[in-house]
Amino acid sequence: MIRFLTAGESHGKELVGILEGIPANMDIDLDFINNELKRRQKGYGRSERMSMEKDDMVILSGINKGKTTGNPISFKIKNRGYLEVLGKINRPRPGHGDLSGAIKYNQKDDVRNVLERASARETAARVGVGSICKVLLKNLDIEIYSHVIQIGGIESSKSIYNKGNIEDIKNADHSIIRVVDSIAEEKIIKKIRKTKEKGDTLGGTIELIGVNIPVGLGSYVSWDRRLDGKIGQSMMSIPGIKAVEIGNGLESGKSYGSEIHDEIFYEKNYFRKTNNAGGIEAGVSNGEDIIVRCTMKPIPTLKKPLKSIDMNTKKTSLAQVERSDVLAVPSASIVAENMLAYILAEEIMLKFGGDSIEELKKNYKLSI
Numbered sequence: 080m081i082r083f084l085t086a087g088e089s090h091g092k093e094l095v096g097i098l099e100g101i102p103a104n105m106d107i108d109l110d111f112i113n114n115e116l117k118r119r120q121k122g123y124g125r126s127e128r129m130s131m132e133k134d135d136m137v138i139l140s141g142i143n144k145g146k147t148t149g150n151p152i153s154f155k156i157k158n159r160g161y162l163e164v165l166g167k168i169n170r171p172r173p174g175h176g177d178l179s180g181a182i183k184y185n186q187k188d189d190v191r192n193v194l195e196r197a198s199a200r201e202t203a204a205r206v207g208v209g210s211i212c213k214v215l216l217k218n219l220d221i222e223i224y225s226h227v228i229q230i231g232g233i234e235s236s237k238s239i240y241n242k243g244n245i246e247d248i249k250n251a252d253h254s255i256i257r258v259v260d261s262i263a264e265e266k267i268i269k270k271i272r273k274t275k276e277k278g279d280t281l282g283g284t285i286e287l288i289g290v291n292i293p294v295g296l297g298s299y300v301s302w303d304r305r306l307d308g309k310i311g312q313s314m315m316s317i318p319g320i321k322a323v324e325i326g327n328g329l330e331s332g333k334s335y336g337s338e339i340h341d342e343i344f345y346e347k348n349y350f351r352k353t354n355n356a357g358g359i360e361a362g363v364s365n366g367e368d369i370i371v372r373c374t375m376k377p378i379p380t381l382k383k384p385l386k387s388i389d390m391n392t393k394k395t396s397l398a399q400v401e402r403s404d405v406l407a408v409p410s411a412s413i414v415a416e417n418m419l420a421y422i423l424a425e426e427i428m429l430k431f432g433g434d435s436i437e438e439l440k441k442n443y444k445l446s447i
């Protein structure tokens with residue numbers, strides 16, 4: 080069984096992660112992990128904080144001479160934003176965790192402790208965890224890719240949900256956004272710039288694809304073992320993600336069954352000519368690519384703030400203005416890839432098992 084925990088605050092000393100259940104003897108390439116961390120920091124529209132932070136992983140345990148040992152892996156990622164002068168916050172930002180967190184944890188005098196953890200800075204540690212899971216999946220030739228498909232209503236890349244061409248996505252550059260053409264790219268950048276000038280923010284939609292997925296991950300036997308349910312929760316756990324779609328989920332409600340269900344064929348193996356199900360039926364992977372789309376709402380911190388209440392005086396006021404991203408959709412895309420990697424690695428270990436990578440590979444080969 081794989082499980083993980085993260086700890087750390089946005090402006091605390093460090094973020095830490097503990098990941099248990101990764102088999103022994105797996106080669107860990109730290110450059111690959113640090114590149115994943117770097118990919119999460121890219122994206123036009125992010126704040127100055129991203130040029131301050133240079134995320135890299137310091138391994139504390141569970142990896143020796145570049146190989147996993149089977150022991151829990153722990154690591155840290157330094158916060159260069161540590162010790163910044165941070166003022167009190169008592170005018171909660173609509174859309175952030177400020178108000179509900181202040182009431183829940185009785186932090187009404189200063190909301191700072193709430194947003195320190197609600198902040199998406201924590202997702203750096205999740206990418207640390209997910210990138211180790213990606214290495215596990217790569218050992219079985221399973222890969223995960225993602226791209227941004229729209230920002231603020233402007234299409235940036237074509238959805239590939241139905242047997243589309245994934246070659247473009249494999250090389251998607253999240254430094255800005257993967258765009259259909261340079262005109263769309265120009266339009267999007269202009270929109271982000273204008274939005275920033277107006278003191279406003281944006282969201283968008285991302286798409287993930289998992290390839291070379293074996294049949295049988297997840298299960299229908301109990302509600303909490305369904306793979307689509309697990310993926311849904313992992314995606315919804317990313318700050319800002321407000322909708323998750325598997326395959327052609329949204330359109331399916333407007334279609335006839337004859338239009339949406341993927342007919343079954345056989346030629347040496349079972350296969351489908353369409354993939355509206357996004358690779359999952361009855362909570363079980365069916366061997367087709369896993370396709371997930373997620374929509375992120377606009378960033379809650381607005382330079383031109385919305386109405387709020389001063390929690391000291393209870394008078395109408397304007398929400399607190401903090402340094403903030405205008406858009407973080409490309410970064411969320413990398414977080415989502417890594418959360419999907421975690422869920423798939425967890426399911427792989429549940430189904431095939433193995434205390435060493437050799438054992439896992441042997442079990443896997445025998446079963447598929």
Ligand SMILES: Cc1cc2nc3c(=O)[nH]c(=O)nc-3n(C[C@H](O)[C@H](O)[C@H](O)COP(=O)(O)O)c2cc1C
Nearest residue numbers: 175176197199318319378379380403404407410411
């Ligand atoms: C990579 C990333 C960066 C983010 N940056 C900011 C930010 O700079 N300012 C902000 O207000 N929200 C930011 N968010 C979104 C908030 O963290 C999120 O909206 C908030 O925690 C409330 O959670 P919810 O949107 O899931 O309800 C970011 C999210 C992600 C994934």
Ligand SMILES: C=C(O[C@@H]1CC(C(=O)O)=C[C@@H](OP(=O)(O)O)[C@H]1O)C(=O)O
Nearest residue numbers: 126128160197198199200203402403404
């Ligand atoms: C630090 C990160 O994202 C942060 C997420 C975030 C939020 O409210 O979620 C607010 C901003 O932090 P700060 O208040 O320091 O400017 C973002 O920069 C990161 O992604 O590494």
